Amino acid sequence: FxxxxxxxxxxxxxxxxxxxxxxxxxxxxxxxxxxxxxxxxxxxxxxxxxxxxxxxxxxxxxxxxxxxxxxxxxxxxxxxxxxxxxxxxxxxxxxxxxxxxxxxxxxxxxNRPGDIAYGTSGLAVPGYEVRLVDEHDEDVGEGEVGELLVRGPSSAEGYWNRRDKSMSTFEGHWTRTGDKYERDESGRYVYCGRTDDMFKVSGIWVSPFEVEQTLIEYPGILEAAVVARADSEDLIKPAAFVVLKDGVDTPDAQSLKDFVKDKIGMWKYPRWVSVVDDLPKTATGKIQRFKLRSAAE
CATH class of the missing domain: 3.40.50.980 (Rossmann fold)
Incomplete structure (x- = not known):
């Protein structure tokens, strides 16, 4: 389906x-x-x-x-x-x-066979155009985060009996994906997160996917999901949910936080780490972060 x-x-x-x-x-x-x-x-x-x-x-x-x-x-x-x-x-x-x-x-x-850059979504497939735009629909530059728009001959005309949704998604020839990306120096596109999953910490955008990629590099962690959570001062910070590999002991939380700090930056590390048996997912395998956001509140 x-x-x-x-x-x-x-x-x-x-x-x-x-x-x-x-x-x-x-x-x-x-x-x-x-x-x-x-x-x-x-x-x-x-x-x-x-x-x-x-x-x-x-x-x-x-x-x-x-x-x-x-x-x-x-x-x-x-x-x-x-x-x-x-x-x-x-x-x-x-x-x-x-x-x-x-x-x-x-x-x-x-990506293409023989031309793989893991951690990126590669380049536009022939016949399609993509662009990254800010909240004012202005194109963003290299290394900046923007919403991914795409146009091509296979685009749908709209959603069945959902006029408002159709109008907000299909704008002329362009289709809004709802995904946030940035374009690196090689022209490849790097996924940052869904538009409604991104959040700012200390005024800087945090990509949940970047933090999750770093967490699963830690020995013993099978899967990870990161969502926004307010601290005691009502400031937004990352909260992590991790699934461990079979037979692995619960990692030291501070060691895990330091690992993320050293890899990707001081403000991106998860302030809270919860070990769970599994992550809620859709039938297509996508993590249902809205459920984790509710659990983090």
């Missing part, structure tokens, strides 16, 4: 006469690894949450994975750099990470 799955499971395989292997039910690491070993697919399509769980399971086994995969694709949420690098080291094949939307039918911003 969403474009990434529709393309991977139906449109693209049928277009080239390929066979599709679809896993019914919840995609556990064991279930995925068994299919990769038994069915020998050559392309594996997943979401970042699944790649993180599968790579952690394979690392715990201590043996090379049994597979025939030559390339992987990821979408749904931005793929953390650490996950991509660990996967490629183990599987000896790349994960092509991109961003798309059901409104645009599929992926319009992507």
């Amino acid at each position: 969403f474009a990434y799955g529709l393309g991977n499971a139906v449109s693209f395989p049928m277009a080239v006469g390929a066979t599709t292997v679809i896993l019914g039910g919840r995609p556990t690491p064991d279930g995925v690894l068994n299919i990769l070993a038994q069915e020998k697919p050559t392309i594996f399509c997943g979401v970042p949450t699944l790649f993180a769980a599968v790579v952690a399971e394979q690392e715990s086994r201590g043996t090379p994975p049994d597979h025939s995969v030559r390339v992987c694709t990821s979408a749904g949420e931005a793929l953390p750099r650490d996950i991509g690098e660990r996967w490629e080291k183990l599987w000896q094949c790349e994960i092509v990470d991109g961003v798309g939307s059901t409104e645009m039918l599929h992926i319009f911003l992507s």
Whole structure:
């Protein structure tokens, strides 16, 4: 029911006469690894949450994975750099990470096979244009955060019976994605967060995704999510929820905070760290941060 799955499971395989292997039910690491070993697919399509769980399971086994995969694709949420690098080291094949939307039918911003920069969403797919704008719809410069707008021939005309939503999303030829990005010196686009997930600390924008990427580089952490929370003086600060790898003891909170400080900056570290069994997600694997914001209040 969403474009990434529709393309991977139906449109693209049928277009080239390929066979599709679809896993019914919840995609556990064991279930995925068994299919990769038994069915020998050559392309594996997943979401970042699944790649993180599968790579952690394979690392715990201590043996090379049994597979025939030559390339992987990821979408749904931005793929953390650490996950991509660990996967490629183990599987000896790349994960092509991109961003798309059901409104645009599929992926319009992507890395390319042989030209991967983990931690970025790559460049515009041929046939599409993207731009980053501020709150006044003015283009922002290199290294500045802005909302991602896209235009291309596959854009929807609107939402069914949702006129107000259609008018705020589809503006002329451009479609608002609701994602915040910045463009680096190489021209690649780096995901910062959803428009309603970004927040300022000490007057400076904080990208929850950047903090989350750093947290999962800490030994023993499988997943992380960061949201805004008000402190005792009603000032907004980052709060983190982390999921640990199996068999790992709870990390020292101060050590974790210092790790983030050293990696990305003094004001970005989480003031609160909560260890949870799992993170709330949508059916497409996206973290439901609104639920975590409620839990953090």
